[in-house]
Amino acid sequence: MKDEKVCMGCGVRLQSDDETQIGYIPDNHNMIWCQRCFRIRHYNDMTEIVQDAETYQVKLSMIRNQEALVVQIVDLFDFGGSFIPELHRYIGKNRLILIVNKIDLFPRSTNWQRVTDWIRDAYRQEQLFPEAILLTSAEKGFQVRETMEAIEYYRQGRDVYMVGTANVGKSTLINRMLQAASVDGSDLTTSPYPGTTLDFIQIPLDDGRYLVDTPGLLRKDRMTEWLNPAELKLVVPSSRIKPKVYQLQAKQTLFLGGLVRFDFIAGDPQSFVCYTSNRLLIHRTKLAHADQFAKKHIGGLLKPPMNSEHGIKWRKEHLYLPSDKVDIAISGFGFISSGKKKAEVAITVPEQVQLNLRPSII
Ligand code: GDP
Known part of the structure; x- marks a missing residue:
């Protein structure tokens, strides 16, 4: 060197x-x-240039041996892709605060208490017990002050490790905090592409301790990792999502662009609400015609993918929806809310894309 x-x-x-x-x-x-x-x-x-999962794990496990506060940032729009496998091992006995970012993309009618409860449950299952869960928009500067106060309150004179998978908005949040604290000369690179922060970066705090920005783990299973920029533009929302309501009968199908297919197989007629990027086109067709429709139109009318030579491998999951309202969350893509009636549905997504069923947050 x-x-x-x-x-x-x-x-x-x-x-x-x-x-x-x-x-x-x-x-x-x-x-x-x-x-x-x-x-x-x-x-x-x-x-x-990417840091593989192994290098990342070695680096992250250093935290276990420090006395520190760990702050994890997750992207509410890509909750599955925000997950860091084995996080509880890396942080050891250290306290954890959770920052749930990008809430500006969600409708105003979102039930934030339900979001918090659902996340707390999901974390409990991973043996993680955050001291606090804050809902933020780093981009809009929403709840940044409160985040800083929570960090100050829980760190109790210790270093702070900021962790998160790539693209959750960690750099944007740190920048916001630095701006709010009027610290000069620290302008971290933020970017719409994943993996900007490659190594540990230490930002001095006023008591001689550090705020440590750790590299973002690149998760190959995230939708944002394999879509090209033109496709990302259609899929990743850049403004608050406007819900699209579909009153469906059994044996009808929705195509959400060409990446997600939703078949309503059986059940009473009900409305399904799609929360996806406002730029994404949704098409309704009959289930009986859906295979043919897909063959003809994926890569054309149904975008993304941008052309029919996409080579995507698909995964189909059957779901039996309860009479309570639930969301089928498609990581990095959006979610579909059910009506309050039982239904059998099938959802087809690219193989790597994660699906989560959660209590409806709207
Ligand atoms: P990092 O890889 O976790 O450091 O993520 P970045 O800070 O580079 O942000 C990744 C992308 O998410 C960029 O395009 C940001 O503009 C965007 N982003 C960050 N925070 C927010 C937010 O609160 N809301 C929205 N809508 N986008 C955000």
Whole structure:
């Protein structure tokens, strides 16, 4: 390593030895950004350098041996993709605070108490017991002050480790907190592409302790990892979701773009409400015609994928919906709310995409 300086954007050591590795800057360049962060900032171009799960785990397990407060940021819109396997092992006996981010995308009628209860339950099942659950929008600056107060309250003079999978909004939140605290010279790179923060970056706190930004785990099973930018534009919401209501009879099918197929197989007529990106087109057809419709239109009328040569492998799940209102959450894509009637449905998604059934949050 020729240079011990760190990148202003992602915190990795700058080096000029190997262009394929993290922290690369061309020789003789007095740059404060690694080439990768520079490109992201100026051209929205992400050079493919990723930290594998194994490296990530080694790094994260260091936290177990520290006396620290762990702050996990999750993306409410991609809850499944926000999950860090085995997190309870990495954090050891340290306290945990949970930041549930991107709530600006959800309708105003969302029942936030139900969201919190459901998340608390999901975490309990993973042997994780957050001291506090805060609902934030890092982008809109919503609940940032409250987050800082909670961190200050629970850290009790300890270091703070910020953890999260890539793209949950961790950098955006830290930036917001730094702005709010008026700390100069710390402008972390944020980007619409995953994996910006590559190494631990320490931000000094006023009592000699640190706020430590850890790298984002890249999860290959997230929808956002394998969609191309044009497809992401249709799938990832950029503004508050407007619900789309469909009064369906049994034996009808909805296509949500070309990535999600929802078959209402049996049950009384009822309305299903789709909460997806406002840019995504939804088509209704008869179940009996759905196979043919898919063959003809996926990649064309039904986008994304952007063309019919997509090679996507599909997974179909049968669900028996109860008479209580539930949401079928499709990680990174949105959710479908049932009516209050029992129903048999089938949902077809790309193989890797996670489905969650939860009590309705609206
Ligand atoms: P990181 O990889 O976890 O550090 O995530 P970033 O901070 O780079 O954010 C990833 C993407 O999510 C960027 O496109 C951000 O603009 C977006 N983002 C971050 N916070 C929010 C939020 O509160 N709401 C919405 N809608 N988008 C957000």
